[in-house]
Each structure stands twice: as structure tokens, then as C-alpha cells.
Amino acid sequence: MLNLDELLKNAPEDKCDGKEKTQSTTAKTTKDKTQKGNHELLNRICAAYKYIKDENGKPYAEVIDPHGKSTIIEVQSEDFLNNLKNDFVLKHGKFPQITEIKNVADLFHYSVKTSESTETLCLRFGEKNTENYIDLNNSRNESVFIWNNGWAITTNPGVKFKRTGQQKELCRPADSDDGDFKLILKYLRFKNKTQEMLTLATICSLVRTDIIRPILCFVGPPGSAKTTNAKIIRSLLDPREPSMNSTMKNAKDLALVFSQNAIPFFDNQPKISREMSDMLCTAVTGAGFENRSLYTNGDLHHLSYRRGVLMTALELPSLMPDFLDRCVHIELDKIPQTDRRSDQDMWEEFEEDKPNIFAGMLNTIARAKLWEPYLNMYMKPRLADFARFGACVASVLGYSENDFVRELLRNVEDEKQRELIINDPISMAIVSMVDENGDFEGTTDSLANALNRYIVNPSQKISAVTLGKNLKRIASHMSVAGITIEKLKRSNEGSRCRITKCAQSSVVITESDKHYASLSQDSLTTHRDCELSKENLFV
Missing domain, CATH: 3.40.50.300 (P-loop containing nucleotide triphosphate hydrolases)
Structure with missing residues (x-):
């Protein structure tokens, strides 16, 4: 291992005379003064920038160009260093060293990161004091701000936006009177x-x-x-x-x-x-x-x-x-x-209609915001x-606002019922049996024997007694898959039931679901009933 003391001890002596040493010292002093002066000048330029942190605490600088255009740049990024160098050259007519620029940038990066900032940067969308903002990301630095029952385009939004290299410009919305949000239905497909x-x-x-x-x-x-x-x-x-x-x-x-x-x-x-x-x-x-x-x-x-x-x-x-x-x-x-x-x-038609669709969406949001505080569910x-x-x-x-909330609840609950079916080996066995053989009517003993053919895990095979105890529970969530289970009058052979498949169902169990269930069958899950009231959902 190299020893620093030995290297210094064995280093060759300086052969220069006193005059050369004096010149060397003078040059070094001049260089130090120049660097110190450049450092102070760079500090003054950096101090004139406005600094903001994003939601992750990363420092950014708001830089104003000679034309008054505002740009948000990440501190320590290549763009920030180039901007700092350009500002220095324009103000002082000389080029600073790259190490000087980086040292000052590092100092301000640390200072901003450890400071208490009251303003944060937003990505495309922002909100302040109940107003919503959308960054159009265009050369004019325009944004849309939306308030209760109105919207407008501004170059001075209430929030600051950061931009990534992959973001593209949003279309400028048409006039409010020309907005038609439902025009988007020409291009979206639904059932x-x-x-x-x-x-x-x-x-x-x-x-x-x-x-x-x-x-x-x-x-x-x-x-x-x-x-x-x-x-x-x-x-x-x-x-x-x-x-x-x-x-x-x-x-x-x-x-x-x-x-x-x-x-x-x-x-x-x-x-x-x-x-x-x-x-x-x-x-x-x-x-x-x-x-x-x-x-x-x-x-x-x-x-x-x-x-x-x-x-x-x-x-x-x-x-x-x-x-x-x-x-x-x-x-x-x-x-x-x-x-x-x-x-x-x-896509050509959509690009032509997009400004009107965008304006219609903004109209819709503004009017919905106006009504929102008065709606209680x-x-x-x-x-x-x-x-x-x-x-x-x-x-x-x-x-209908009632239909929206009811369908939103059903949208969630139907999938939860589907999850219950897929994770329940008896339910999945019933689905497979009905898909393959059609409707069933008979004793629970014969039904248990038929279902066990479709249960992969031997430890989950069922008896007629277990099946009889679980049929009522299973029937409550099988209905969303279009399968009806009903108990019939008991015969001399034992308890009887009927299983029929309807034409309509809220949930479709696919072959992929069957395969997934066969790989990851769990124990019987308990069912949580969810009934959607047909009464008015708002107070």
C-alpha cells in the first residue's frame, strides 16, 4: 500500500529560484482571486432564480429569459448548468470554468433541498384554493384553470408545473360555447x-x-x-x-x-x-x-x-x-x-374534433364543481x-346521478362476487359442470359426486353433507354468473336441488378463470352480501 508520508519525503525538491517561486505564487494568487470572483458572480446569478421543490423534494429553479418567458429546470441538470453559464457570459463577457458552475449548482441544490418550501411543482395537473389547473405544455406557457362554473386560459397559473422530455403539447381548447364533450363518443366504443x-x-x-x-x-x-x-x-x-x-x-x-x-x-x-x-x-x-x-x-x-x-x-x-x-x-x-x-x-377526425371535445370536458368539469358541494350521498x-x-x-x-352511484357500486361488487366464485372450489366446480353438461336436477349426493370430478385438489373434495350446508351460501353469489341454485322438496333418496343457467349474467367466468382457479384454489371463503338499494341514493 502506498504511504503518503513516504511519497512526500521522497519527492524531488523544487529546483526553481526565488524569482520563479515569487512569480508562481503571484500567478496562483491571481487565479485564486479570479476563481473567488467568478464564484461570487455565479452565486449572485443563482440567487436571482426562484427555487421550488416537486412532490419528491427534488429542487427546481424557475428561470426567466430576456423575453420574460418562464422555464422550470431541475437544479444540477445539464439544462440548469448551461443556463447558468449563458447568463454568466451575457452579464460578464467571459466564460466560467465548468467546475465553478458545478460547485455553485451543488451548493444551491443542497440549500434548496434542506429548506422549508411552501410551494410544490405539479406534473400536468394541479390544484390550489379549489381551482384546478391543466398545463397545456405549449411554447406560450399556457395553462387552463377551472373554477366553479367556468374556465379560462392563462399564462400565470396559481401553481408551477414541471415538464418531462416525453410530454407532448395539449391541444388548445375551443371556445366554451363550441364545447361538446359527448362528441368523444364517436371515437370510444361501449356496449x-x-x-x-x-x-x-x-x-x-x-x-x-x-x-x-x-x-x-x-x-x-x-x-x-x-x-x-x-x-x-x-x-x-x-x-x-x-x-x-x-x-x-x-x-x-x-x-x-x-x-x-x-x-x-x-x-x-x-x-x-x-x-x-x-x-x-x-x-x-x-x-x-x-x-x-x-x-x-x-x-x-x-x-x-x-x-x-x-x-x-x-x-x-x-x-x-x-x-x-x-x-x-x-x-x-x-x-x-x-x-x-x-x-x-x-385519428384524423379525432384531432379535428379534439379542441371541441376538450372545451366540452372543461365545461362539464366546471358545472359539476359548482354542484358538488351541495350533493350528499x-x-x-x-x-x-x-x-x-x-x-x-x-x-x-x-x-341520472342515482344511476351513476348505483352502477359504480355494482361495478365493484360484481367483480368481488366473481372473485368469491373463482376462489371457491365448489362454485368453480358448479360453473364447469353447468358449462359442460347443462342444467342439473337431483340429490345432493349425486351432485357432490358430479362436482368432485372438477375439483383438482384432493383435500378439497366434498361430501353431500358439506355441500348441503354450503348451497345456500353459494347460491347468493352464483346468481351474478347467471346460475340459479334452488332447493327442492326432499325425496326418499335424500335432499334434492336444481341448478339452471340463465341467458343473462353480470359476471362472465372465462376459461382462463377456470385455469387460474385450478392452480390457486383456496379454502371456502365467506360471502359478504351487498344489496344495492333501488331507493334514492342522495339525501
Whole structure:
């Protein structure tokens, strides 16, 4: 190992004479004075900037160019260093050294990061004093601000926005009088009016950072326009390049997606783990992600966010109760070939209509905000603020606020019933038996023997006694799958029952669900009844 004392001891002596030493000392003193002077000048330039922290505590500087244009730049970024150098050259007519610039930038980065900041940066959407803001991300630095019963375009919003390199410019809305939000229905495909109502209300909620916004998930087979629906919504609210985020692979990557996207969009999302499902739930309700910082032993790096989410999938990627409580899922059917249209033609028409659609959406949000404080519900789903605002949006658009809340509750509860069926081996055995053999009528003993053919796990095989005790419980949630179970009059052979399949059902159990259930069958789950009142849901 090298010894510093030995290196200094064995170093060659300085051969220069006294005059050379004096010149060297003078030059060094002059250089030190120059560096000190440059440092002070750079400090003055940096001190003139306004500093803000984002939701993760990362420092940014608001820089005003000679034309009065404001730009938000991350401190220590390449853009910040170049801006600092340019300002120095313009004011003092000389170039500072890069080390001088970096040293000053590091100092201000530390100073801002450890300071108490009262203002935070927003990503695309913001809120202050009940007013909502949308960053148009254009060269004029325009934003939309929305208040109760009105909206306008401004260059001086009440919040500051940060921008990422992938964000694209939002279209400028048309005049308020030309707005028509329902024009978007020309480009979105649904099975019924209920899906229209739920989707339009959710779209309006996605711009509001002051309420918890849901996951909007389009579910359907290939060719059902689920991806097109989501792309249109993202193009309207938060256009980016690329338009879709990669599927969820690990917690760290997912946290980065949430921190860099105002409305993350996951396309064709497969089944996700409990960990990923929990991260989605915390991203919706407002939490964050924490891990060890690189090249440190104990420092933690923290990302904070609260987002609405767009998602498409062949089937719901999670059946966890917390996920279902935060998800508005829209089940789509495959589009017949005769109803398909050219993508190019569709997108060209949509771009022409987008300003009017955007203005109509802003009109809808403003009017819904006006009514929102006066609407009280006595039946509230998990996302109560979203439900109340969504009911106001539904009413503004000509739907019934009662229908919105009722269908929102049913949207969640039907999937919970589906989860109960999939996780219950007896229920899944009944579904498989009816799909294969049709209706059943007979004794519970013969039914138990028939069902045991479809139960994979030997430890979960059932007897006639066990089946008889559970039929009433099972019947309560099998009805949503279109299967009716009724007990018949007892015969000499024993207890009897009838199982019939109806044409209509709220929940469809797919072959994939059957496969999933066969791999992960659990013990019998207890059923929580949920009855939707047909009375008025508002006080």
C-alpha cells in the first residue's frame, strides 16, 4: 500500500529560484482571486432564480429569459448548468470554468433541498384554493384553470408545473360555447349507456388532483378497441411519446413510471402479483416508494405521487379487494369486421374534433364543481369523493346521478362476487359442470359426486353433507354468473336441488378463470352480501 508520508519525503525538491517561486505564487494568487470572483458572480446569478421543490423534494429553479418567458429546470441538470453559464457570459463577457458552475449548482441544490418550501411543482395537473389547473405544455406557457362554473386560459397559473422530455403539447381548447364533450363518443366504443356514463365521469375526474382518482381499466378480447379507447383518453388529457408505459415488472420500475407520468397507461396488462396490486392501490390513494440510494450505505431515495391510471387487459389483472375498490372496469366485446374503421381516418377526425371535445370536458368539469358541494350521498363506495364528483358529472351530461352511484357500486361488487366464485372450489366446480353438461336436477349426493370430478385438489373434495350446508351460501353469489341454485322438496333418496343457467349474467367466468382457479384454489371463503338499494341514493 502506498504511504503518503513516504511519497512526500521522497519527492524531488523544487529546483526553481526565488524569482520563479515569487512569480508562481503571484500567478496562483491571481487565479485564486479570479476563481473567488467568478464564484461570487455565479452565486449572485443563482440567487436571482426562484427555487421550488416537486412532490419528491427534488429542487427546481424557475428561470426567466430576456423575453420574460418562464422555464422550470431541475437544479444540477445539464439544462440548469448551461443556463447558468449563458447568463454568466451575457452579464460578464467571459466564460466560467465548468467546475465553478458545478460547485455553485451543488451548493444551491443542497440549500434548496434542506429548506422549508411552501410551494410544490405539479406534473400536468394541479390544484390550489379549489381551482384546478391543466398545463397545456405549449411554447406560450399556457395553462387552463377551472373554477366553479367556468374556465379560462392563462399564462400565470396559481401553481408551477414541471415538464418531462416525453410530454407532448395539449391541444388548445375551443371556445366554451363550441364545447361538446359527448362528441368523444364517436371515437370510444361501449356496449351500453352505463359504460358511457362511468367512463365519461372517470375521464373528467382524472384532471382533478384534489380527489382520489380511480384506475380506469378496459377489459376485453383482442379486437375490442380497448387499447384505442385508452389511447384516445390519454391523447386528450396527457399526450406523451411513447403513449404507453411498459408493463409492470418490478416495484422500482413501476415507481419511476408513476413519478414521471401524470396519467400512467399500461396496455394489455397480464395478471399481476399481490405486491404490484398493492403498489397500484397506494399510487391511486397517494403514497410513494422508498429504496436505498445508489452508492450509499443507508440513505433512502423516496418517490411520492398520487395518480389516476389507465389500463387495458384481456381480463382484470388483479382480483384483490383493494384493487377492485379502486377500479372502474369496462368490459368490451369484439368489434364485428363490418363495424371496423380505418385507424388513420379515425385519428384524423379525432384531432379535428379534439379542441371541441376538450372545451366540452372543461365545461362539464366546471358545472359539476359548482354542484358538488351541495350533493350528499348516504351510500358511498370506497372512493367517495370520486363517486360524488362523478355523480355530478353524470347529471351535467344528462344521465341520472342515482344511476351513476348505483352502477359504480355494482361495478365493484360484481367483480368481488366473481372473485368469491373463482376462489371457491365448489362454485368453480358448479360453473364447469353447468358449462359442460347443462342444467342439473337431483340429490345432493349425486351432485357432490358430479362436482368432485372438477375439483383438482384432493383435500378439497366434498361430501353431500358439506355441500348441503354450503348451497345456500353459494347460491347468493352464483346468481351474478347467471346460475340459479334452488332447493327442492326432499325425496326418499335424500335432499334434492336444481341448478339452471340463465341467458343473462353480470359476471362472465372465462376459461382462463377456470385455469387460474385450478392452480390457486383456496379454502371456502365467506360471502359478504351487498344489496344495492333501488331507493334514492342522495339525501
